[in-house]
Amino acid sequence: MSVAHRRTDAPSAHARVLAGAERATGPHDFFRLTSAALRRLVPFDSAVWAATDPETGLITAPMLVENLGPREDCAAYWESELLEENVLPFRDLARAAVPVAGLRAATGDLPARSARFRRLLRSQGVADELRAVLRTGDRPWAVISLFRTGDGAAFGPDETTLLAGLSAPLASRLRRFARPSPSDGAADGSPPGLVLFDPSGEPTSINEEARQHLARLPEGPSIPTPLGLRLPIWLVTTALQARAIARGRERAGGARTRIRTVDGRWLTCHASCLSGPGGRPGPVALVIEPAAAADRAVLMAEAYGLTPRELQITLLVTRGLPTAEIAATLFISPHTVRDHLKAVFGKAEVSSRGELVARLFAGHHRPV
Incomplete structure (x- = not known):
């Protein structure tokens, strides 16, 4: 054309x-x-x-x-x-x-x-x-x-x-x-899954837990493997990033990404390159597991456009701390805490602390 x-x-x-x-x-x-x-x-x-x-x-x-x-x-x-x-x-x-x-x-x-x-x-x-x-x-x-x-x-x-x-x-x-929605699945306590790749990037083994996690991922580009299944491109690129890090290339935040499942839960996928004999690059171990509560909290803060300070205050709110304790913890005035909370309420479109916690962590446990 x-x-x-x-x-x-x-x-x-x-x-x-x-x-x-x-x-x-x-x-x-x-x-x-x-x-x-x-x-x-x-x-x-x-x-x-x-x-x-x-x-x-x-x-x-x-x-x-x-x-x-x-x-x-x-x-x-x-x-x-x-x-x-x-x-x-x-x-x-x-x-x-x-x-x-x-x-x-x-x-x-x-x-x-x-x-x-x-x-x-x-x-x-x-x-x-x-x-x-x-x-x-x-x-x-x-x-x-x-x-x-x-x-x-x-x-x-x-x-x-x-x-x-x-x-x-x-x-x-x-x-x-x-952002979370009312249809999101409940908190997931399933065990981590593991996929191993050889030094050339070929997947060589997988556990049953990983297969179960893969079954919950949305459809998208994937590659065939000798393991009798297709691996989503998101997992493949995470393993590639681990190899890139092992070669001393730009780290770009590490070999780690979060993926939302078809039922609204979040999984964290992270990979690292193991060492072989003589220090040579070995296989890549890729772990896929339910995202931790604190990890989801950071993602939710990003989704609502919270600043780092607003996220700090929000996490302390989810722990039940009153304004005075939040101010003392962060070495700021109670008035400043209230100003930040007002901004957080506006971004999350809520009017109270209880609504904020429910909005950010609907269907999930709060960070502790």
């Missing part, structure tokens, strides 16, 4: 894209509606939309893949992202002043400078890739790759600027879907 360069009135374009996002009933629907609205303003042939853990930036559920090749290619794409030296890695875009950039613009119209392009994109007929991180402050909530194929024109500076202006407002809307 040949795509002509076009100029768009940014405020009007933003309003149209955000209007579609507001109609979304969930994060996957959010990606679908936003992608459809954006395609009319910034034409593209295929795309990948992936939610990310706001603390580590690793991908998590859901992921929307539009008009791309076999799903097995998805694993190769993320392997290149995490293990190879590349142009415009998402970890750099997440920290950049402008969290959006085009591959051809970044390489002086020589995309073959990118290992990702040489290894994967060129063979798929990709002409250019526009990457974006949806973030609020320094917290990434999603990553996007838009592709033009064939004789498609390179993504232009006005298209980059348009998408950059949507980063924060789209992230703000997307993070709402991480």
Whole structure:
């Protein structure tokens, strides 16, 4: 498809894209509606939309893949992202002043400078890739790759600027879907699951607990394994990140991501690279287990946009501390505590401490 360069009135374009996002009933629907609205303003042939853990930036559920090749290619794409030296890695875009950039613009119209392009994109007929991180402050909530194929024109500076202006407002809307809902499952005390990968990244063994956790994950891209099951790409990338850390690459928050199950519970997936004989890289151990209460609390704080101080106060509220004790604990005045609580109530759309605790930890035990 040949795509002509076009100029768009940014405020009007933003309003149209955000209007579609507001109609979304969930994060996957959010990606679908936003992608459809954006395609009319910034034409593209295929795309990948992936939610990310706001603390580590690793991908998590859901992921929307539009008009791309076999799903097995998805694993190769993320392997290149995490293990190879590349142009415009998402970890750099997440920290950049402008969290959006085009591959051809970044390489002086020589995309073959990118290992990702040489290894994967060129063979798929990709002409250019526009990457974006949806973030609020320094917290990434999603990553996007838009592709033009064939004789498609390179993504232009006005298209980059348009998408950059949507980063924060789209992230703000997307993070709402991480908030608890009345339909969420009760607190889960099931034991951890374990998956082992050999040094080359091939999964070699899995316990029954891991199989049970995998059965509760939402549908999405996955890869076949010799274990008789398909592993979701979110687990595969966590194991890849552990290998990247073992090689001394950017840590980017560690090899850890949180995934929401189909019944509204949260699982934490974390991986580490073990040492082999002589200190050589050994297998990767990946653990998937119910998210701890404190871990969920931090995620909920991110979902509601609480500041670090507001989160501190909220956690003390969940422990039943009165205003005076909270003030003494944090070495601030009771008046300041009340001001912070007022801000927290506004963000969480509640009017009392009891409502706040119920809203943040609905269906789950409070942190202790």
